[in-house]
Amino acid sequence: MICYRDRTFCIADCTRTDCDVRMTPEVQAGADRWWAGFPGPAPIATGDRSAHCEYHQPKEQPDG
Known part of the structure; x- marks a missing residue:
């Protein structure tokens, strides 16, 4: 199957x-x-x- 730009875009x-x-x-x-x-x-x-991205910067999670 073809996909846009032949890459996987990150949704993290x-x-x-x-x-x-x-x-x-x-x-x-x-x-x-x-x-x-x-x-x-x-x-x-x-x-x-995100699990394999050395540059991933997660958003702050609200305390709850």
């Missing part, structure tokens, strides 16, 4: 904004433009890559 709850694999609205928009004219949503591979 992370504070980093400079990550080139972070799933963002801009990535979604690019995928939608790339897939325009084909039926269904653009194929985008996503996953939580």
